[in-house]
Amino acid sequence: MPVEPPVTTPRSLPEAYALLSSGAYRPIAGGTDLMVQITGELGEPPERVLDVWRLEELRGIQVEDDALVVGALSTYTEIRRSALVGEWLPALAQAAGTIGAAQIQNRGTLGGNIVNASPAGDTLPVLLAADASIIVGSARGEREVAAADFWTGYRETARAADELVVQVRFPLKPARTIRFRKVGTRRAQAISKVVLALAYREDGGVWRDVRVALGSVAATPVRVPETESVLEGAAPRATVADHAAAVIGREIKPIDDVRSTAEYRRAVTGRILHRLLREEGGW
Amino acid sequence: MQGYRFTLNGEAVELEVPGMRRLLDALREDLGLTGTKEGCGEGECGACSVLVDGAVVDACLVPVCQVEGSDVRTVEGMADPITGALSPLQQAFLDLGGAQCGICTPGMLMAARAFLDDGGEPTDGAIREAIAGNLCRCTGYTKIIEAIAAASEAGADGPKLPLDDVAGA
Ligand SMILES: Cc1cc2nc3c(=O)[nH]c(=O)nc-3n(C[C@H](O)[C@H](O)[C@H](O)COP(=O)(O)OP(=O)(O)OC[C@H]3O[C@@H](n4cnc5c(N)ncnc54)[C@H](O)[C@@H]3O)c2cc1C
Numbered sequence: 328m329p330v331e332p333p334v335t336t337p338r339s340l341p342e343a344y345a346l347l348s349s350g351a352y353r354p355i356a357g358g359t360d361l362m363v364q365i366t367g368e369l370g371e372p373p374e375r376v377l378d379v380w381r382l383e384e385l386r387g388i389q390v391e392d393d394a395l396v397v398g399a400l401s402t403y404t405e406i407r408r409s410a411l412v413g414e415w416l417p418a419l420a421q422a423a424g425t426i427g428a429a430q431i432q433n434r435g436t437l438g439g440n441i442v443n444a445s446p447a448g449d450t451l452p453v454l455l456a457a458d459a460s461i462i463v464g465s466a467r468g469e470r471e472v473a474a475a476d477f478w479t480g481y482r483e484t485a486r487a488a489d490e491l492v493v494q495v496r497f498p499l500k501p502a503r504t505i506r507f508r509k510v511g512t513r514r515a516q517a518i519s520k521v522v523l524a525l526a527y528r529e530d531g532g533v534w535r536d537v538r539v540a541l542g543s544v545a546a547t548p549v550r551v552p553e554t555e556s557v558l559e560g561a562a563p564r565a566t567v568a569d570h571a572a573a574v575i576g577r578e579i580k581p582i583d584d585v586r587s588t589a590e591y592r593r594a595v596t597g598r599i600l601h602r603l604l605r606e607e608g609g610w
Numbered sequence: 611m612q613g614y615r616f617t618l619n620g621e622a623v624e625l626e627v628p629g630m631r632r633l634l635d636a637l638r639e640d641l642g643l644t645g646t647k648e649g650c651g652e653g654e655c656g657a658c659s660v661l662v663d664g665a666v667v668d669a670c671l672v673p674v675c676q677v678e679g680s681d682v683r684t685v686e687g688m689a690d691p692i693t694g695a696l697s698p699l700q701q702a703f704l705d706l707g708g709a710q711c712g713i714c715t716p717g718m719l720m721a722a723r724a725f726l727d728d729g730g731e732p733t734d735g736a737i738r739e740a741i742a743g744n745l746c747r748c749t750g751y752t753k754i755i756e757a758i759a760a761a762s763e764a765g766a767d768g769p770k771l772p773l774d775d776v777a778g779a
């Protein structure tokens with residue numbers, strides 16, 4: 328029989344914060360990770376659960392100042408259907424569209440993907456490539472953590488136990504392009520073997536502010552600075568693509584696991600990057 | 611323990627169960643509606659698919675506390691409650707061989723219902739995407755896809771499916 332820990336459903340964000348500061352609660356959003364983990368087969372089941380699913384303060388997608396702001400409780404279905412995401416960050420909608428199938432997309436949330444902190448979390452490389460920041464809040468107030476500083480180790484994050492992820496801010500840079508690629512065993516319902524997000528700004532035929540972020544190739548989602556420096560100031564030509572693909576294969580340190588082997592991941596990562604550069608370069 | 615209220619196939623229900631009870635267990639064990647099946651218990655197979663406020667979800671991943679005040683629909687609510695007549699979708703599964711052992715069928719029907727209600731264009735690709743979270747070990751999916759296309763009013767605009775082969779069989 329599944330474990331059924333006590334659950335509390337706060338009606339407002341301040342109430343949720345007060346509960347979180349009073350003791351140990353595991354939040355549940357869409358439950359698509361937590362309900363699988365709750366059996367106790369994958370570590371200790373939570374003692375007490377805090378149901379945040381109804382907190383309106385954590386919902387909504389809007390453009391504020393110079394950022395696309397996506398509430399932590401935004402589901403993948405909402406992200407895919409959002410006209411603002413489609414306009415400003417189609418790579419996020421694309422990533423959302425590869426996660427699970429309809430049942431998972433209707434419940435799974437961006438905040439859950441971030442806090443679950445799986446190295447295979449498909450939205451996480453998009454956050455890294457887009458220079459996103461994650462707003463976390465607690466009774467102590469809100470703070471902004473750069474995505475680059477958020478995943479600190481295998482399934483570890485910069486979030487304190489009494490904090491909730493409130494929203495994600497993606498700075499709007501109209502001249503920037505972000506591309507997304509995922510390789511899994513099949514199109515739907517497959518956890519990634521490799522996931523890649525690439526960002527750049529074209530400037531007189533060469534690329535600037537290049538970001539290459541990967542999932543499933545290390546203990547956390549990562550950027551690959553050596554590969555980025557190969558592409559920085561370069562044009563997406565065949566020679567550059569060959570070089571970048573070789574460098575990325577050396578730079579990442581993937582592991583063998585149930586979903587794939589290190590060697591496959593290394594080869595396929597180089598190939599995805601090469602193909603993306605070819606598409607962007609139009610050759 | 612606390613009372614949770616929601617509507618189930620249009621009727622108000624109230625349950626005194628732990629809030630973290632899986633909706634799947636509440637339906638099957640507490641409410642006696644065993645149409646919703648358990649396959650994997652971890653969101654992979656879709657056998658437990660139900661509709662919550664019109665959206666298809668895996669009942670094994672939704673705790674009862676999260677359906678408080680919601681509209682929950684299961685396969686038991688599909689046929690006409692008075693005459694017992696099957697819905698067009700159920701009838702199409704029956705006519706076109708969309709069910710064999712039947713364990714995936716309630717979940718398939720709910721995923722298909724959500725897809726058709728959303729007004730999605732019933733192309734082969736769109737139907738495949740709509741049921742990508744529902745595993746079937748018997749039919750090979752082709753007949754399920756044909757049944758969903760046939761049940762949609764816009765089915766004629768969909769892919770040219772070899773319906774004639776099976777409809778008369
Ligand atoms: C069949 C299946 C397929 C899947 N496929 C994919 C896939 O292809 N790619 C992928 O990346 N993931 C996949 N997942 C994993 C999962 O769906 C995602 O990680 C999802 O984003 C989790 O969101 P959730 O709201 O359901 O999280 P929950 O399960 O509710 O929570 C996950 C964790 O985050 C914490 N949490 C949630 N929200 C907050 C918040 N606002 N503040 C603080 N903590 C919070 C919870 O305490 C918990 O530890 C899959 C899962 C299943 C069951």
Ligand code: FES
Nearest residue numbers: 649650651656670
């Ligand atoms: S039993 Fe719920 S998805 Fe398999």
Ligand code: FES
Nearest residue numbers: 710711746747748
């Ligand atoms: S009919 Fe047997 S699993 Fe689908």
